[in-house]
Amino acid sequence: MSSPRPGGRPGDEQAPGPLWSEPGTLLEQVAVAVLGIDEDGRICYWGPGAQRLFGHEAPDVLSRPAAVLFPAAPLDGAGAAERLAERGRTLGYWRARVPTLHRDGRVFDCGFRVFPVTGAEGRSVILGLASESAGLDRVKTNLAFLDALFATCPIGLVMLDENLRYVHLNQALADMDGTPIEDHIGRTMAEFMITSDGGEYQRMLRAVADEGRTVVSTLVVLRTPGRPDREQVRSVSFFPLSRAVGSRAGVGGLLVDVTDREQALLEAAAGRQRLALLDRAAARIGTTLDVNVTARELVDAVVPEFCDASVVEVVEWKDEREVFDPESVLLTRRIAAGTCLPPPAPELVGGLERVTYPPGSSIHQALTTGRPVCVPVNADFMTRTVIHQARAQLLVDSGLTSLLIAPLIARGTVQGITMFGRSGGRPDFTEEDLSLAGEIASRAALSLDNARLYSRVQDIALTLQRALLPTAVASGPSVHVAHRYLPGSQATEVGGDWYDVIDLPGGRVALVVGDVMGHGVPAAAAMGRLRITAKALARQNLEPDRLLEELDVCAQDAGIAYATCLYIRYDPPTGLARIANAGHLPPLLRRANGTVESIDEVLGVPLGVGGVPFRTTEIELHDGDTLALYTDGLVEARGVDIDEGMAALRSRLEGMTGTLEETADGILARLLPEAPTDDAVIVLARIRREGLGDVPA
Incomplete structure (x- = not known):
């Protein structure tokens, strides 16, 4: 063995040994002693760790028989030092637990690993690594427990770094997210937990990482990209990782899916979201007496919060006294449209001004009953409602999977329709969504009717003024x-x-x-x-x-x-x-x-x-x-x-x-x-x- 600045040879003064550990590493938590035994059975190297483990300073043991480190040998056998040296030379590597004697007379179990190395001038030296057995057992137990915990625990476990990026997580959490473990690593938790709380969840995590706060059993309502159609309630606990036991700075967490238990919370959260959307829609729709502006306000109020696409169409009546006939072709004029989906969805909603619906269409159904209807985008819908094959193909390619059609009726007069569309990345429309859409459409219809009546009066006044x-x-x-x-x-x-x-x-x-x-x-x-x-x-x-x-x-x-x-x-x-x-x-x-x-x-x-x-x-x-x-x-x-x-x-x-x-x-x-x-x-x-x-x- 080439000699790397030995830490315990005769005459050495507190020089660092060949094995040392940075603060916070495993070697600092479990004392490791390094010592050398020459061909005569004497101690020829004594590291700092050996001094901490056995209590002897280097000058007291160097050049002394290695037997000083062990209790007296039995009368009928070789001593522990002799066995370690002999097994190391003959086997090349040997490990064993051996009773060891501390300088203060205390005997304790110690785990040894011994192997031969070539010393100076070609002499053979047995190098020994020793650690107290109790410390090794504790570390092994903890590691085994952690391995089992991450492998089998049904609770989601996670380690985040100081930037709230995934460092480690278990399969239970990956299953909750609907995304493999490897796809999490290095990405932020915000990418996997979609909430509608105005950023409160992220602020909570940031406070744990930056201020050392602890969060226990807080309920969070969220969706994940891997399971976009399922809203979850999780009970989350987070705590700071302050470099304890060598851990890096960041956040540790436990996450439990309590969706079934907290179904009422989900329903309450959805109800609050619907009420908030209705309030915002009421405030934003009808700010002017312009029909086109009012229709645009309706689309802006619902996309993308309520749906992925929306259109507003007014009926083209030939005579104002005309009554809707479910057995006749319906002609509408599209006056507003919007979508957050990629092409070809924009062309689908905005590429047509005048629309024709055949009798028996889903539009006729909504106008006949006066209530919103929800229909899947399937072959039956295409056959009954969409006349042009090219438009049908655009609808299929757009990614929309369901449509909610709400009639615009005010003062007993059919004004038109509004349609809300959702893609496969959203949950289907519910009965509550139908009710919400009906309320929004009712308010919008009244605003549109006011705008229509105002426009008519405005036209009359303008015509009269120009004539005079x-x-x-x-x-x-x-x-x-x-x-x-x-x-x-x-x-x-x-x-x-x-x-x-x-x-x-x-x-x-x-x-x-x-x-x-x-x-x-x-x-x-x-x-x-x-x-x-x-x-x-x-x-x-x-x-x-x-x-x-x-x-x-x-x-x-x-x-x-x-x-x-x-x-x-x-x-x-x-x-x-x-x-x-x-x-x-x-x-x-x-x-x-x-x-x-x-x-x-x-x-x-x-x-x-x-x-x-x-x-x-x-x-x-x-x-x-x-x-x-x-x-x-x-x-x-x-x-x-x-x-x-x-x-x-x-x-x-x-x-x-x-x-x-x-x-x-x-x-x-x-x-x-x-x-x-x-x-x-x-x-x-x-x-x-x-x-x-x-x-x-």
């Missing part, structure tokens, strides 16, 4: 006019903004702009009434203040509580414009030299108030002057102060360089947001003085 507003305003020799009317966004009802340009006797021209408070059909009807009345009164050549007084009486008779109106009568021969105002925003006048002024000398009360006289003011207009009449929707928007809007309008007028049409478009583009919330009107009138030649328009 001027479609074209002729420019005469004295006034060139550009006008724009922009309705509010689809989410806003039609307003009561109106304007007109009226030719009067004697070559005069009247410019009118007004705004009725409110929205919808009432506002549009009131606007039309005031516009027609104003036009009739203007042609009687009334003074502006007198015209507004008559218009005010008309508003009161019609029950119009609040409306504004600005009336300007321009006389080209004199160049004078007479102006009266009933609570409307003052007109702006851009002079030919580019300066802009506000005509706000007369600001009367709105129409419909009554009891307050109106006044008329007079200004002189010149060639190239431009009057700007507008409504508040142009200069006042949500989040924008009206003074800012007025300043922006003045700026655009001051800098106008193109034609009136270009200026009108530029004003709308500059002042209005992408989705205006109110109607907006702008009327630009450029003055031409009679007999003074044309001014470029």
